Amino acid sequence: MTSTLLDYLRSVFTPTSVGELSSVLGEATVPTQKALDGLMPAITAGVINQAANQQGATKLYQLLSATSFATDPAMSELVGTGDHRQKAAASGNALLKQLFTDQPHRLAESTASYSGIGLASATTLSGLVMSVLMGFLHQQVTSQSLTQAQLTALLLGETDTVHGAIPAVLAGGLGWLIGTPRPAASIPLRNEPIAPVRTDDRPAGTPWWRWLLLALALVALLFFLLRGCRDKPSSQTVRESTTTTTDTLASDLDGNEPAVRVGVDLPGGRKLSLVEHSFNDSLARYLANKGSQTPRVFTFENLTFETDSARITTQARPHVDDLMQIMQAYPSLEIRIEGNTDSTGDDAINDPLSGERAEAVKQALIQGGIAASRVTTRERGDTKPVASNQTQAGRQMNRRIDVVITKL
The missing domain is CATH 3.30.1330.60 (OmpA-like domain)
Known part of the structure; x- marks a missing residue:
């Protein structure tokens, strides 16, 4: 399975951009890349974990709806413009603090220990990843007019894939951030009470209204995915020219990739x-x-x-x-x-x-x-x-x- 959120983050933090960013931070490229490979799924899992309960989902939705974000970050600005980079990192770390109170410093400490980069660099990278991720989610909420239930369904649908991308060595100390993966069907999408644990011997069953809510969440997720597919530009951008003989090598190969x-x-x-x-x-x-x-x-x-x-x-x-x-x-x-x-x-x-x-x-x-x-x-x-x-x-x-x- 692929992850829309991780794919987007990786399209921003490409190896080329990471090489330039590591130079600006005074770090070697390999440990910087290692840090980001851990931070991207870890922070994404943390945001998903917020959506796994009613209070966290409401808080996250309010942040995404009310906060102004740079929804199309340019890595050239994050790398080349110190003021822009510092503001983006500070904004991301402030968002982390709003969602996780006084814990964000633990994420930077774990990342620095795991990857070998400095604590200051880890703090900057944590803020940048959070800023870019929240900007992307803000764009989805506003451009697709997502409701809180639709946003929740979108996030919970990526739980297993995102958790699986976190390096095991790093994940061990981030339980406070990423939580425990849970199936989307077990998360209430409305202000409804959670059914108490049964103590008698009668079969538990599943109330009809829970099935209805699950069906609504799945329909909302399907609507979002289909709408995104219609808006996605075709990857077939390279054309074969019958008159240009100098366009050699692979420039006119079929750009369509297999779905698997x-x-x-x-x-x-x-x-x-x-x-x-x-x-x-x-x-x-x-x-x-x-x-x-x-x-x-x-x-x-x-x-x-x-x-x-x-x-x-x-x-x-x-x-x-x-x-x-x-x-x-x-x-x-x-x-x-x-x-x-x-x-x-x-x-x-x-x-x-x-x-x-x-x-x-x-x-x-x-x-x-x-x-x-x-x-x-x-x-x-x-x-x-x-x-x-x-x-x-x-x-x-x-x-x-x-x-x-x-x-x-």
């Missing part, structure tokens, strides 16, 4: 949600096999570039970010990135472009904190086809980026 995602555990407690059988899923499983041999070639599908350019598209950045996290989890891993083209068009243009695109992927990894010595590139041109260049489908397969595992 799988959770992948990486060394160090990090978890990724990857499309099943995708490049990064296959790579992670290969690396987890201690008997794996090198060299090994993986085709980086869904790595798209702007037409006639070596600029990686916005849609493809999450795939590169996943590769960064995998490389961070396997610090001895070394790779070679190879650019390939088909045999059509002008070699004087296509071949250099294939090398430039391979280099663009390398630079993205370096910006995310991967040492340059661990990544090399090669311009292959049309010398290594994997299919016939006589058909459109074959030429599309030949326009690709390959990642070669050279050292484990």
Whole structure:
């Protein structure tokens, strides 16, 4: 199962942004990423835990309805503008304090101990994550006109997935924040009394009105999800050009991803949600096999570039970010990135472009904190086809980026 809330947070705190943020905070990239990997699900679980009881749900809904939030945070501002970052962190920590009284300092202390970053940095990151999460929820409440019951159903529907993403080492000391996962059906959605514990021998049964409330909550959640799907832009943004012969490699690959995602555990407690059988899923499983041999070639599908350019598209950045996290989890891993083209068009243009695109992927990894010595590139041109260049489908397969595992 995927989590809308965690997916959003990860789209903001990408490895590239985390690398820049760690530099601003004076921390190393790997422990900063580790801290955020724990904070994002932990804080989300804490907010969900608030919604698990009537009083907490009411307090949370009032905060989201009445407070002004920056609903579209720009990491460039959080990283590059000290005043903006400090205000966002202070705002997030103030929200944590409103929901959890005098406890937020315990979250920063646990995070600092778990990840190895300083307490001040952990406090800043806690505030930033809370600020971004609450801003997103505020946006959902206002733009979708959610009622308190609908918000509660949305949050409780992600309980198990979010709890499962919290590193076990960190979760052990955060019971006060995250609570104990409970099924959504056991949480009252109105100001109704909780049925007392039965002490006689009669079968308990379930009153009809509880089933009605559960059905209403499920209908509200389904309405929200379907509405979100209608508003979500199509991921099919890259088009095939029959007249442009210089748009080589994977820039015109089908951007649609399979619906099935799988959770992948990486060394160090990090978890990724990857499309099943995708490049990064296959790579992670290969690396987890201690008997794996090198060299090994993986085709980086869904790595798209702007037409006639070596600029990686916005849609493809999450795939590169996943590769960064995998490389961070396997610090001895070394790779070679190879650019390939088909045999059509002008070699004087296509071949250099294939090398430039391979280099663009390398630079993205370096910006995310991967040492340059661990990544090399090669311009292959049309010398290594994997299919016939006589058909459109074959030429599309030949326009690709390959990642070669050279050292484990």
